[in-house]
Amino acid sequence: MIRILIADDEPMIRAGVRTILTTDPGIAVVAEAADGREAVELAQRHRPQVAVLDIRMPGTGGIEAAAEIRRTVPGTGVVMLTTFGEDDYILTALSEGATGFLIKSGEPEELIAGVRAVADGAAYLSPKVAARVVAHLAAGGAGARTGRRAAARARVETLTARERDVLGFLGGGLSNGQIARRLLLAEGTVKAHVSSILARLGVDNRAAAAVVAHEAGVVPAPSAGLPYEG
Numbered sequence: 001m002i003r004i005l006i007a008d009d010e011p012m013i014r015a016g017v018r019t020i021l022t023t024d025p026g027i028a029v030v031a032e033a034a035d036g037r038e039a040v041e042l043a044q045r046h047r048p049q050v051a052v053l054d055i056r057m058p059g060t061g062g063i064e065a066a067a068e069i070r071r072t073v074p075g076t077g078v079v080m081l082t083t084f085g086e087d088d089y090i091l092t093a094l095s096e097g098a099t100g101f102l103i104k105s106g107e108p109e110e111l112i113a114g115v116r117a118v119a120d121g122a123a124y125l126s127p128k129v130a131a132r133v134v135a136h137l138a139a140g141g142a143g144a145r146t147g148r149r150a151a152a153r154a155r156v157e158t159l160t161a162r163e164r165d166v167l168g169f170l171g172g173g174l175s176n177g178q179i180a181r182r183l184l185l186a187e188g189t190v191k192a193h194v195s196s197i198l199a200r201l202g203v204d205n206r207a208a209a210a211v212v213a214h215e216a217g218v219v220p221a222p223s224a225g226l227p228y229e230g
Helices: 011-021 036-046 062-072 087-095 108-119 127-137 142-157 161-171 176-183 187-201 206-216
Strands: 002-007 027-033 050-054 077-082 100-103
Touching: 002 011, 002 036, 002 108, 011 027, 011 050, 011 108, 027 036, 027 108, 036 050, 036 062, 050 062, 050 108, 062 077, 062 087, 077 087, 077 108, 087 100, 087 206, 100 108, 100 127, 142 187, 142 206, 161 176, 161 187, 161 206, 176 187, 187 206
Parallel strands: 002 027, 002 050, 050 077, 077 100
Antiparallel strands: none
């Protein structure tokens, strides 16, 4: 059973997220918070596998809560709920250890898939979020966009052929186990490849590596979301 914490300052949003998640018999919502400070306290108390946080909340916001949860409850993955126009917040949350990003107006199936992916140790960027992040990172005109893509490709070129394969599936949101099945490798081997990829790319987490994969164009098509293989 995947234990979930939900944090949003809007009761209707919390209710909607809870309703969607509990349609999956393998998911249980164990706590709900109305702000980031309460979210941190409940995460420390209940130790959920995943915390689903609104990226902006009054007082202690989702980004600050994500950082504190990752620091004090490292076994809890963080999924951020965002709206369009919050690209800067998304990038900051990425640097604070959040590994899942979902648009509030997305499909309910994406929420379940994202929670399951993060619970399984994968990064999850919904297609809309990935497109927004990559577009934001490449802002500044065609020259800047071309330069960033070229820089991402150059970073990916430092990887071995097998590591590039792993990065592509990682960018598509697959967990280590799913990548292992796709590439017919042992899961431990994939884990070692992921560690090497993060070090070679100079990033701190899978979500940041996923952004590089999207920028470099190495995510296998079709990249329709981040598939979960049950």
